Amino acid sequence: LIGWDDVFIPINIPSRNIGEHQIDPLFNYNGTKFSFLNYQDEQGGKVFDLYVVDISNKDCDDIRIKYNENSDEFRFDDIIKIDNNVTSRDEFDGDDALFNFTSYCWHPSKDILFYIKREFVNDNRTYPIYFYDFETKENKKINLPTKNHKYISISDDGRYLVYTFNGITEQARDSRDLSTANNQYFRFKNDYDNDPKLYNDLQD
Numbered sequence: 001l002i003g004w005d006d007v008f009i010p011i012n013i014p015s016r017n018i019g020e021h022q023i024d025p026l027f028n029y030n031g032t033k034f035s036f037l038n039y040q041d042e043q044g045g046k047v048f049d050l051y052v053v054d055i056s057n058k059d060c061d062d063i064r065i066k067y068n069e070n071s072d073e074f075r076f077d078d079i080i081k082i083d084n085n086v087t088s089r090d091e092f093d094g095d096d097a098l099f100n101f102t103s104y105c106w107h108p109s110k111d112i113l114f115y116i117k118r119e120f121v122n123d124n125r126t127y128p129i130y131f132y133d134f135e136t137k138e139n140k141k142i143n144l145p146t147k148n149h150k151y152i153s154i155s156d157d158g159r160y161l162v163y164t165f166n167g168i169t170e171q172a173r174d175s176r177d178l179s180t181a182n183n184q185y186f187r188f189k190n191d192y193d194n195d196p197k198l199y200n201d202l203q204d
Contacts, residue, residue: 009067011053011076013038023048023088028106032056033134035104035113037086046090047118050104054078082132083139085118087150102151108158111135114142116149116163129163145169 011022021039028034032055037048053076089101104115111134116127127149129142146165153162 009063011036011038011051011079013049013051013079024102024104026104026106028111029109033111035082035106037088037103040084046088047085048088048103049084050082050086050113050115052080052082052113054080082113083115083117083130087116087118087127091118102153105152105154107154108156110158114152114154114161116152129161145171 023037023039025034025036033052034055035050035052038051040047040049055078087103104113106113113132114129115132116129119126119128126147129144129149129152130139131142132139142161144165145168147169148166149163151162151164154160155162
C-alpha cells in the first residue's frame, strides 16, 4: 500500500492472510490516518473489514528503514479494526452499473468515519449507515427513514451526508411526510463543532 523506488509495503493485518484483497484506501482530513477495506475470507463473503492505520507519529524514511531491515517481520503498529461486513461493489455481483462505488467516507474536518455495512433482518439483507467517532471510540447506527444505502459521501462543510437508497422504512411510510423525516434525520446540529453528533436519533 505504501511504495517508493519500486518497493511496496503491504499492510499486514494480524491473524489475516497477506494475500487478501485490499481496496479503497483513503486519508483522513489532515493525513494522520489512512483507512482501507480488507476482504473477509468467508464462504461467499463479498464484504470487507474496515481498518484504519494511525501514522501521526511515523516518518516515511523510518518506515522504509525498518522495512529494509526485516521485510518478513515488518508490521505497521496502531492498526484499528473499525467494523466488519462493510459492503462493496462485489456485494452486488460486480454490477457494471456500480461505477466508482463508495461504501465509506471521512468527515472533512473531524476524525469520524461514515460507512455502509451489511446486516440481516428476518433473513433479508439490509444496508444501514454507521459512523465511528475516534474521540469516543464508538460505532453507532444512524437511524434513517431510508433503506438499502449505496454511494455514501459527505458535503465539504461536513453538515450533510449524501447517498443513494432504495426504499423507505415502515416508520417513515406511516408518517406520510418525508419532508419532516428529512429535517429530523438528515441534518446536523447547528453547533456541530461543539458536539460532533448527528441530529436527534443518532445518539439513541
